[in-house]
Amino acid sequence: xxxxxxxxxxxxxxxxxxxxxxxxxxxxxxxxxxxxxxxxxxxxxxxxxxxxxxxxxxxxxxxxxxxxxxxxxxxxxxxxxxxxxxxxxxxxxxxxxxxxxxxxxxxxxxxxxxxxxxxxxxxxxxxxxxxxxxxxxxxxxxxxxxxxxxxxxxxxxxxxxxxxxxxxxxxxxxxxxxxxxxxxxxxxxxxxxxxxxxxxxxxxxxxxxxxxxxxxxxxxxxxxxxxxxxxxxxxxxxxxxxxxxxxxxxxxxxxxxxxxxxxxxxxxxxxxxxxxxxxxxxxxxxxxxxxxxxxxxxxxxxxxxxxxxxxxxxxxxxxxxxxxxxxxxxxxxxxxxxxxxxxxxxxxxxxxxxx
Amino acid sequence: xxxxxxxxxxxxxxxxxxxxxxxxxxxxxxxxxxxxxxxxxxxxxxxxxxxxxxxxxxxxxxxxxxxxxxxxxxxxxxxxxxxxxxxxxxxxxxxxxxxxxxxxxxxxxxxxxxxxxxxxxxxxxxxxxxxxxxxxxxxxxxxxxxxxxxxxxxxxxxxxxxxxxxxxxxxxxxxxxxxxxxxxxxxxxxxxxxxxxxxxxxxxxxxxxxxxxxxxxxxxxxxxxxxxxxxxxxxxxxxxxxxxxxxxxxxxxxxxxxxxxxxxxxxxxxxxxxxxxxxxxxxxxxxxxxxxxxxxxxxxxxxxxxxxxxxxxxxxxxxxxxxxxxxxxxxxxxxxxxxxxxxxxxxxxxxxxxx
Numbered sequence: 027x028x029x030x031x032x033x034x035x036x037x038x039x040x041x042x043x044x045x046x047x048x049x050x051x052x053x054x055x056x057x058x059x060x061x062x063x064x065x066x067x068x069x070x071x072x073x074x075x076x077x078x079x080x081x082x083x084x085x086x087x088x089x090x091x092x093x094x095x096x097x098x099x100x101x102x103x104x105x106x107x108x109x110x111x112x113x114x115x116x117x118x119x120x121x122x123x124x125x126x127x128x129x130x131x132x133x134x135x136x137x138x139x140x141x142x143x144x145x146x147x148x149x150x151x152x153x154x155x156x157x158x159x160x161x162x163x164x165x166x167x168x169x170x171x172x173x174x175x176x177x178x179x180x181x182x183x184x185x186x187x188x189x190x191x192x193x194x195x196x197x198x199x200x201x202x203x204x205x206x207x208x209x210x211x212x213x214x215x216x217x218x219x220x221x222x223x224x225x226x227x228x229x230x231x232x233x234x235x236x237x238x239x240x241x242x243x244x245x246x247x248x249x250x251x252x253x254x255x256x257x258x259x260x261x262x263x264x265x266x267x268x269x270x271x272x273x274x275x276x277x278x279x280x281x282x283x284x285x286x287x288x289x290x291x292x293x294x295x296x297x298x299x300x301x302x303x304x305x306x307x308x309x310x311x312x313x314x315x316x317x318x319x320x321x322x323x324x325x326x327x328x329x330x331x332x333x334x335x336x337x338x339x340x341x342x343x344x345x346x347x348x349x350x351x352x353x354x355x356x357x358x359x360x361x362x363x364x365x366x367x368x369x370x371x372x373x374x375x376x377x378x379x380x381x
Numbered sequence: 382x383x384x385x386x387x388x389x390x391x392x393x394x395x396x397x398x399x400x401x402x403x404x405x406x407x408x409x410x411x412x413x414x415x416x417x418x419x420x421x422x423x424x425x426x427x428x429x430x431x432x433x434x435x436x437x438x439x440x441x442x443x444x445x446x447x448x449x450x451x452x453x454x455x456x457x458x459x460x461x462x463x464x465x466x467x468x469x470x471x472x473x474x475x476x477x478x479x480x481x482x483x484x485x486x487x488x489x490x491x492x493x494x495x496x497x498x499x500x501x502x503x504x505x506x507x508x509x510x511x512x513x514x515x516x517x518x519x520x521x522x523x524x525x526x527x528x529x530x531x532x533x534x535x536x537x538x539x540x541x542x543x544x545x546x547x548x549x550x551x552x553x554x555x556x557x558x559x560x561x562x563x564x565x566x567x568x569x570x571x572x573x574x575x576x577x578x579x580x581x582x583x584x585x586x587x588x589x590x591x592x593x594x595x596x597x598x599x600x601x602x603x604x605x606x607x608x609x610x611x612x613x614x615x616x617x618x619x620x621x622x623x624x625x626x627x628x629x630x631x632x633x634x635x636x637x638x639x640x641x642x643x644x645x646x647x648x649x650x651x652x653x654x655x656x657x658x659x660x661x662x663x664x665x666x667x668x669x670x671x672x673x674x675x676x677x678x679x680x681x682x683x684x685x686x687x688x689x690x691x692x693x694x695x696x697x698x699x700x701x702x703x704x705x706x707x708x709x710x711x712x713x714x715x716x717x718x719x720x721x722x723x724x725x726x727x728x729x730x731x732x733x734x735x736x
Contacts, residue, residue, distance in 0.1 A: 101488030
């Protein structure tokens, strides 16, 4: 049911595909690194399984393979970056570089991005800051699949928030979370296995709670983080992501965010350009000496990790499971389901690239 | 069961109490405005009901009524503020001023605060930015009542996050949320009414889910936002609040955060000074012209507000209920439960201030 490919093998293939659609060598490498970060970290829904989706968007003329990514507006600590319709996988890292350069100059940098496309996993972008002793923040809006509390309409994406914090001897802290109870990928898994989904994940088209894995497909919606008594909080967080990513930059927001799938058309009356992201970088030593901060971060991490836990469990630090998965998959390879392999083969065939 | 007092009446009384413990006229007014913002907005647990708690902490020598609040470390866009053991109600607004001044200079300002105390509601501080066409962000850590996912120990506070965004013709967007499913105040209400609490709010001392409103009192813990399948997200958000508020500034974090109640002693081996806050201010026009931003914010708000909703409901914008409550209570007065009235009378008697 699954084929395991090495990271380097998958990297070469993916890079060749990005070059085939016209990306420069540099951009193809960058896009591949960004995309495969999801596969390495075990977030299979956002990785190479989406390669065919990006290619289809490019075929539909909705992705520019040779974007001129640039700053269109700025202050010493902020910028708006125009992604020129490029791959979010390329636009994102370039915008994060701008945020980090601002942080070098004035302590922090904050960049809102318009005219971009899906950027892979938020955590990858936030983690870029770690090597520079900075905290990294990344958010993006996304195609509308989520109903705010009481809404029958889908107005928000799964709008993830990632925050990466450098530690000293301990592994870094990396939070990367959708602002929904469950990501759409989890519904897809339930669909394939024909299993009911837990309460609180989705609603039917009439707004009633659903345990049907096909609820969203059938006109329902994903639900914001928080469940029966707290979904207004997840809705509020998803709203903040949308505002910071798109109302600030001039991208599309809410129901106007362009769909990722090529068979759905973007709005004929957009309120902005493409979809939006938001990046932040904060130099640790803009607040206190980095060594001091890291020593306390290590203490924070070990205190939480060593807390008494329920039988058979232990307290995890955000980023632990993904880091372990990453180590394992670098060593053992990345398992890909048969439908994903078939998609990759068909993409490869299109450009004469062998998987 | 409840007595209704006018805002101005309650303001004069509270201001006189703060003066009685030694606050300067200016600080007493500021502390009162900050504290009563909670009562106006309907967040009764964080308002004047806590006045006796602040007074007891002052009596125990744990609040400095005449703090020298100042910047101890800074870059053009960041600062650490030392609250000198003062009321968070006073330290908070002063630190937010520093953040806004930085934003005036370089686009954004970010301030982490140490050596402070509880600061009332986060939303009040974030909203300070609105009059200046800035987005405001406020967070604070708090006494440990919350168990991270799988933990039997309480390691985090309810650690709220507030984000305020200015609009044009529409009322502003104000998100103010604890990173738990329910605030402790909601458990206290259930205790008074002797009603069970919903699943997902709290756990027993052994880590099992609880519907007992006394669960937290009896060695259990509040649960992070997200419920059965998503509490790792609320835990992650609460952790970010703790790190930004305290590991960055040099305040106490995690289980070391000093308790609000005077009968519980702070840790004999603190890892920092007092408790911590984090404030951010982002000038809207550091990203795009303010009028343009506000026009799109108005469109965002009306789109969400007018979405089709479940029978008998409508989609709320974060801040709607609190703004309506505020208008009502300014007009009709603030209802206070008998036990709160009794506490206020006993505080008043102490200083010869009549309620």
